[in-house]
Amino acid sequence: MIKVLSAEQINKWDLFTIKNEPISSIDLMERASEAFVKLFLANTKGKPKVDIICGPGNNGGDGFAIARLLIENGLKVNCNLIDFGLKLSEDCRKSYRRFLDISQVNIVKQANGLILNGDIIIDAMFGSGLNRPATGLAREVIQLVNQSKSKTIAVDMPSGLFADKVNLSGKIIEADWTITFQAPKLSFLIPESGFYVGEWSAVDIGLHAGFLEEESANYFLFEKSDIDCSLFDRNKFDHKGKNGRVLIVAGSLGKMGAAYLSAKAALKSGAGLLTVHIPRVGYVPMQTSLPEAMVSLDPEHDFVSKIDKVDEFDVVGIGPGLGMNPKTGEVLKQLFTSFNRPLVIDADALNLIALDKELLNLIPRGSVLTPHVGEFNRLFGKCDDGLERIEKVKLIAVEKQLVIVLKGAHTVVATPDGEIHFNSTGNSGMATAGCGDVLTGIISAFIARGIDSSTSARVGVCIHGWAGDIAENTVGKTALMASDLLCALPQAFCNVKDSDFI
Numbered sequence: 077m078i079k080v081l082s083a084e085q086i087n088k089w090d091l092f093t094i095k096n097e098p099i100s101s102i103d104l105m106e107r108a109s110e111a112f113v114k115l116f117l118a119n120t121k122g123k124p125k126v127d128i129i130c131g132p133g134n135n136g137g138d139g140f141a142i143a144r145l146l147i148e149n150g151l152k153v154n155c156n157l158i159d160f161g162l163k164l165s166e167d168c169r170k171s172y173r174r175f176l177d178i179s180q181v182n183i184v185k186q187a188n189g190l191i192l193n194g195d196i197i198i199d200a201m202f203g204s205g206l207n208r209p210a211t212g213l214a215r216e217v218i219q220l221v222n223q224s225k226s227k228t229i230a231v232d233m234p235s236g237l238f239a240d241k242v243n244l245s246g247k248i249i250e251a252d253w254t255i256t257f258q259a260p261k262l263s264f265l266i267p268e269s270g271f272y273v274g275e276w277s278a279v280d281i282g283l284h285a286g287f288l289e290e291e292s293a294n295y296f297l298f299e300k301s302d303i304d305c306s307l308f309d310r311n312k313f314d315h316k317g318k319n320g321r322v323l324i325v326a327g328s329l330g331k332m333g334a335a336y337l338s339a340k341a342a343l344k345s346g347a348g349l350l351t352v353h354i355p356r357v358g359y360v361p362m363q364t365s366l367p368e369a370m371v372s373l374d375p376e377h378d379f380v381s382k383i384d385k386v387d388e389f390d391v392v393g394i395g396p397g398l399g400m401n402p403k404t405g406e407v408l409k410q411l412f413t414s415f416n417r418p419l420v421i422d423a424d425a426l427n428l429i430a431l432d433k434e435l436l437n438l439i440p441r442g443s444v445l446t447p448h449v450g451e452f453n454r455l456f457g458k459c460d461d462g463l464e465r466i467e468k469v470k471l472i473a474v475e476k477q478l479v480i481v482l483k484g485a486h487t488v489v490a491t492p493d494g495e496i497h498f499n500s501t502g503n504s505g506m507a508t509a510g511c512g513d514v515l516t517g518i519i520s521a522f523i524a525r526g527i528d529s530s531t532s533a534r535v536g537v538c539i540h541g542w543a544g545d546i547a548e549n550t551v552g553k554t555a556l557m558a559s560d561l562l563c564a565l566p567q568a569f570c571n572v573k574d575s576d577f578i
């Protein structure tokens with residue numbers, strides 16, 4: 077699990093390393109630049125011509141060191157120093173002088189003096205030391221970079237982006253790729269600010285491990301390696317009753333596919349017994365397409381209006397394709413007051429709660445809510461930005477003792493103990509109908525197997541994204557459909573098992 081640190085903490089980590097390794101700050105800059113260049117070259121074809129833009133601080137110092145290392149590797153480099161009339165930081169000056177030993181620098185006092193004539197732009201204007209939004213000359217330079225057709229690669233952070241707050245009032249480099257030092261910054265994980273980062277990779281620059289052990293963090297990045305594979309162990313003498321009884325309540329006229337997707341996902345995620353409660357309209361398709369599922373039929377033809385006998389289930393997953401009939405809202409109320417184990421609540425079930433917010437207080441503790449931003453806004457109101465939304469999610473999870481899964485590119489899992497985990501798997505190919513329904517089934521199956529709700533949510537989200545990444549490798553982002561996630565789930569589970577033996 078990676079701790080997501082603030083800019084201030086990262087700066088302290090830097091100083092701790094310099095003092096305790098020990099290593100001089102200029103050598104640490106050199107090490108960071110070497111790590112950048114290694115990854116850059118490993119992912120670059122041929123010998124592109126590179127434009128580098130350096131600022132006055134240590135990010136600019138990295139830029140000069142990177143420029144020198146690229147020249148030593150045989151690349152043609154055009155190096156710009158943006159002159160804000162500020163003194164260069166000590167290490168930036170040293171790095172600048174080293175560069176002058178082998179090449180020359182274009183000093184840019186006005187934006188029209190900027191030279192961009194290569195294939196790739198490396199942005200080393202500002203990093204984590206940005207202390208105000210980029211205006212004036214910085215703004216004009218960023219504008220020119222963003223208008224350029226060259227690919228832009230940011231050193232540590234896109235210039236103009238703050239590390240741990242969402243302030244988009246200045247201009248910000250729109251990077252295609254950000255190679256960041258040691259660990260991702262909080263702003264990379266939030267939709268509005270993460271937009272500027274492009275793809276990102278964190279390179280190890282050997283900051284002292286001792287610092288991280290002691291330092292507390294407000295946020296974590298959950299990785300595939302954090303999945304405890306023993307969660308999925310089966311006992312030789314297990315029978316189906318031992319692997320959890322799931323009830324999925326889903327579907328309405330025209331939306332029966334959602335019920336199918338979540339039900340099948342629950343089975344693919346190891347549920348021992350699965351019942352799906354659906355309106356009559358879905359009976360034949362469900363029995364035909366998913367023979368492993370037992371079907372409980374609602375008295376109504378088009379929507380769910382009544383559920384009996386829920387006691388026998390270990391979990392209820394409710395919401396996918398459910399529709400908004402008021403009678404279905406009554407079912408929620410009945411369920412929340414009669415079922416005292418966790419539920420997984422998604423989609424229209426969340427929208428129905430948004431119409432009658434009193435229902436929120438009836439949800440059994442330890443239940444998992446899986447809203448996307450639209451559903452979240454309907455339930456809890458709009459927020460100014462993604463960071464504010466995450467703080468709100470955290471407060472609600474603690475206050476209501478619920479697990480809240482805020483779905484997105486880096487899905488956030490907020491647990492009743494106040495922890496926030498960002499997910500690290502998944503891709504934009506998953507931004508397509510039905511992918512969320514699959515997640516409901518996965519998390520429900522884990523809870524039914526006796527895995528606690530918080531772990532079920534964190535691991536479920538990670539496996540779901542992992543299946544999305546496997547599906548992307550198989551069918552590509554454009555053609556990816558929710559059913560491809562179902563096909564990829566077996567591989568994701570096999571990978572969890574295999575990675576344990578590495």
Ligand SMILES: NC(=O)C1=CN([C@@H]2O[C@H](COP(=O)(O)OP(=O)(O)OC[C@H]3O[C@@H](n4cnc5c(N)ncnc54)[C@H](O)[C@@H]3O)[C@@H](O)[C@H]2O)[C@@H](O)CC1
Nearest residue numbers: 090105133134135202203204205206207208209210232257
């Ligand atoms: N521990 C780490 O992660 C390491 C960090 N290093 C680099 O050091 C960087 C941080 O360096 P610094 O703290 O010197 O900060 P930066 O280089 O990010 O920027 C600070 C400089 O920019 C000026 N500035 C800030 N905002 C401005 C604005 N809007 N308009 C004009 N000027 C502005 C400041 O006055 C200062 O001169 C990191 O991003 C990284 O690239 C590496 O050199 C080594 C290790």
Ligand SMILES: Nc1ncnc2c1ncn2[C@@H]1O[C@H](COP(=O)(O)OP(=O)(O)O)[C@@H](O)[C@H]1O
Nearest residue numbers: 483484485502503504506507509510511512513
């Ligand atoms: N850009 C993205 N990157 C990674 N994962 C994504 C992206 N867009 C969507 N997803 C994931 O796909 C799922 C979509 O769920 P949801 O919005 O509820 O869709 P639906 O209701 O159609 O099933 C979520 O788990 C979300 O995290």
Ligand SMILES: [K+]
Nearest residue numbers: 199202233235
């Ligand atoms: K930068």
